[in-house]
Amino acid sequence: MTALPDRRLVPPVSSAPGGESAGRGPQALVRQALLATRRNELLTPVQAILDVAERILDDPKAREEPRFFDDVKRLNGAAGELRGLIEGVLTPDRLDAARAAGDWQAVKSRIRHDMLNRLNPVINYSEMWLEEAGDFQLGAFVPDLELLCGMGKRCFALIDTIMDSWDIESTVTADVVAPELKRLEDMVSRVTREQVDRPVEPGRLLIVDDNEINRDILRRLLESQGHVVFEAADGRQALDFLAREPCDLVLLDVVMPEMDGFEVLVRLKSDSKFREISVIMISALNEINYVVSCIKLGAEDYLNRPFNAVFLKARIGACLEKRRWREREIEYLKAIEVERLRADELLHVILPREVVAELKRSNAFIPRRYEGVAVLFADIVDFTPYCDLHPPEDVVQQLQLLVELWEETALKYGIQKIKTIGDAFMAACGLLSPVDNPVLNCVRCGLEMVAATQARPTGWNLRVGIHYGPVIGGVLGRRQYLFDLFGDTVNTAARMESHGVKGRIVLSSNAWAQVEKIARGTQLDPAPVKGKGIMLRFQFDEFQD
CATH class of the missing domain: 3.40.50.2300 (Response regulator)
Known part of the structure; x- marks a missing residue:
């Protein structure tokens, strides 16, 4: 029987027996898919043989036994020829050409013979050296030799399977591969639909x-x-x-x-x-x-x-x-970034910059005690009667304009707005960033707030109260964040405002002590303060020259 020396013996043709196209028809595609599956199953152990043989040949211990080394080289060469034969001959075009050229059974037998000729050295040499490994102190190679022998026998069993896979019209083969053929037919049908249903978008x-x-x-x-x-x-x-x-x-x-x-x-x-x-x-x-x-x-x-x-x-x-x-992803990311910036901007409107920075770093703001903080409270005088006499739109508009002026003034003097409560305004200085004299800044801010309020056409006036001492600061809420202050200093500042004088700034004794060397003021009559008893209060009059 004549062996097939190389892949050129079987030239590719465009049609198979019976006039069936060997090109892109559904039956041809199914046959090609089945052959590719079987061929890959055969190539896998062949490649394993080549890898193991190369590993042995690279081991210096193998060279110590020349006969063993030479036999592994022969084994490796035979496996390489087998891989070339599988890749060159077991292709749809060449097998279709072989079927068209003559007796298919004879061609199958010849191809099988050529593959077994390349496979026999793999099995024979590995079995022989498994028997002789102990005599030549090659025990370290026994696992690899067992793998070579096992992969060789695996290839032996697969050769008949792969040849029969190309004869899918036969009754015997059809019964064996029917389930796989059904799966491949479904796959080919799906791929064909994909090609028709999904046109390429122009670019x-x-x-x-x-x-x-x-x-x-x-x-x-x-x-x-x-x-x-x-x-x-x-x-x-x-x-x-x-x-x-x-x-x-x-x-x-x-x-x-x-x-x-x-x-x-x-x-x-x-x-x-x-x-x-x-x-x-x-x-x-x-x-x-x-x-x-x-x-x-x-x-x-x-x-x-x-x-x-x-x-x-x-x-x-x-x-x-x-x-x-x-491109869509980039657009989505840009939109997300815009929304993130908007959320970040809104967060900075609600919370102080330092608080936002800590929230970003750790997803939490740790409550803490702040020493030496000046707390300012301001409340509009005659606001309630104005509400009773004017429409809501006018009331809110006038109050909004005034609060914006207060916020700008506070920012000018490094004072942190805490919140507005109705027509009342709460702020603090020396809280999140150091200030030389927090009370002095609050007094200057208070003077401009009073002047701005009195200048409005609403006829409103303002009371301002200031106290100086320690406070506790923290973020409250989950749905609506609020940075707030707590403690006696906050309560006392609120009492200074509520017991204050219209159009003037009233300071506690602690606050007055911070500015008494640079300011002139009037000590007000001692008055009972809720929760504090009798307290000294000082009305700011003017700064000294």
Whole structure:
């Protein structure tokens, strides 16, 4: 029986017996899928044999026994020939050609014979050295030899299976592979529907190639698919074009004069303006190192010339779809960032800057005690009668304008607004940032607040009370955050305001002590203060010269 020395003995043809197309018909696709599955099952143990043999040959201990080393080399060579035979002969085109050329059973027998000829050395040498390993002190290689023998026998069993898989019309084979055929038919049908139901979305494509014929052929193909196609003869032209025009995908040749495809790819992926553009490398170079390098540098894919037009269309479609999703993702991220900034801005309106910073860092604000804080309370006089006599819109508008003036004044003197309670205003100085004299700042702020209130056309006036001492600060609430102050200092400042004088600033004795050397004031008559008893109060009159 004559062996098949190489894959060229069986030339590819376009049709199988009986007139059935061996190209893209459903039955042919099912046969190809089944053959690919079986062939992969056979190649897996063959590759394992090659890997184990290479491992043994790389071990210095194997060289210590020349006969063993030479036999493993022969075994490895036979396994390599078997892999080449499987990859070269067990393809749909070549098997269809063999079926068309003559007696299929004879062809099957010949192919089986050639594969077993390559497989026998693997099994024979591994079995022989398993028996002799102990005599030659090769015990360390026993697990590998057992694996070689087992994989060889596994291949032996699979060879008949893979040959029968191509004869799916026979009754015997059909019964064996019927469940798998049904699964493959469903898969092929699904893939076919996908190709019909999912047209490629047109895009703006740039072909970069120094060969004009290559560019022309590729441009015609892509334009026939509905894409808008541009051309560049070298890398510099490509970069200049991309700087001027938007582009969805670049088809980039690897080998070009002046600036090759690698350099263009690096420049594209290192520039934020071009980084999101998809890049498919196209080249006649079929080295895995080139493929790996391009993928590492950021290319979406690497296609070899001559490329399959259907495959190219699918890859371009996938790249364009990925880019569309990426564009949507970027838009969503921008929208999220806008909302985040709005939320951040709103948070800064509600809470002090330092509190917001701590919340961002730790997702919590730790309550703490602050020493030496001046607390200011202000309350509008005659506000309630005004509410009774004016419409709500006017009341709120006038109060809003006044509170905005108070807030600007507080900001001017480094005073932190805490909250408004109706027509009352609470603020503190020396709380979150150090101030030389918090009470002095509050007095200056209070004077401008009184003047601003009296200047309004509403006829309102203002009472201001200030106390100085320690406070506790913390954030309350979950749905509506509020940074608030607690303690006796807060209560006393509120009492200074409620027991104060219209149009004037009243200070507690603690607060007055902070400004008495630079201010003139009037000591008010001692008065009982709720919760405090009799307290000294000082009315601020003016600053000393």
